[in-house]
Amino acid sequence: MTEHFFEPAQAYETVSGRILLRTMHNVRDRARDLVERRPRGAHAATRKPRDLRIQAKDWIHEHDTPANRTGALGVAATVVIAGLVGGAAGSAEPELQLERQAVVASLSAEAAAATPAAPESGTGPAAPAAQAGPAGGGTEAVSVPVPQGPVAPLDDAPVTSPFGYRENPLAPGALEFHTGTDFGAGTGTPVKASAAGTVVEAGWHTTGGGGLRIVIDHGDGLQTTYNHLNSIDVGVGQTVEAGQVIAGVGSTGNSTGPHLHFEVLRHGAYEDPMGWL
The missing domain is CATH 2.70.70.10 (Glucose Permease (Domain IIA))
Incomplete structure (x- = not known):
């Protein structure tokens, strides 16, 4: 699976391409190293997973600067990291799958926090409060007396x-x-x-x-x-x-x-x- 990402990256002679290619190699090697070092037997379920999430976040903060940032690099780095971790840890114990989910969830949460929250649908300026009556009471409607009459003195009379x-x-x-x-x-x-x-x-x-x-x-x-x-x-x-x-x-x-x-x-x-x- 990872070979499909490396071949196109070698074709670009740009700073962003070289950084991305080097990072993909490092992440792949790191994921394989984690799998090879995974304890066998009864202690596999109690192994404390290595904090790959922190390493991925550090790399994003280090390289995703205004000087080198491009829309393609930011999106590709997140997708490649998630794909590599998932492909290398597909045969590992459940803790490696949880580690991958934690990395993706953490990166998504940071992106959401950096985006200004849009106003909820249907909300708008608050309606002005109803004015209280002269007696300081609530908003009861004041009944206005209707003038009485005139009415016909007889019903349906010619x-x-x-x-x-x-x-x-x-x-x-x-x-x-x-x-x-x-x-x-x-x-x-x-x-x-x-x-x-x-x-x-x-x-x-x-x-x-x-x-x-x-x-x-x-x-x-x-x-x-x-x-x-x-x-x-x-x-x-x-x-x-x-x-x-x-x-x-x-x-x-x-x-x-x-x-x-x-x-x-x-x-x-x-x-x-x-x-x-």
Whole structure:
């Protein structure tokens, strides 16, 4: 096996080639000497192996200098040393095989130590720590209240009469200004508050034709009214939430059939409810 390494090396008349050739001869002779001196019999397993690893490392440190170092010399020296030791000690006891493994492992460890460690895959700059809350607590999300409303006062109810001028259903041929939007629904259909607020009126509409009526004040001059009710489920001064059931559809007051007359007032002026919902 070793003859294949010596023949090409003799063809190069360079300092590195001559050093490598001389070193290969020395290592081969040293390995043969170790095999020939190996004790026979019962003492073979207890023989202390010669420290070939230290000799190989010393040679690398002595000759692998910036003046003579080449990439080929460094790699070839490691491969040749490992091959020669393995070929000469192939028939020796297990301690020679352990010696060869120790040489290769030591040289590999030194090469790895000289190489800067690459960052581990998937690692990067540390994520910034979450800022603590104003109370010095953890990172709990602060819940932001969602404005309630507006919601439709009836579920899936068709518009039967829009906001604005129309013919008075109780006086055919006469125009009137319709102050709200009518939603057609059966008697008792649940009526819901369109937004959170306070009930300021709940009872019979004494100054108009709204029949049973509820008025809710939402603040900032905004009010909603619910008219022609069949039943009322809230009282004056009661606080309600958006979507809360407050009454049932009816046909009380000036009405030709069950429906909800829904109004929106801002600072006392009527607005189109469909533009607010």
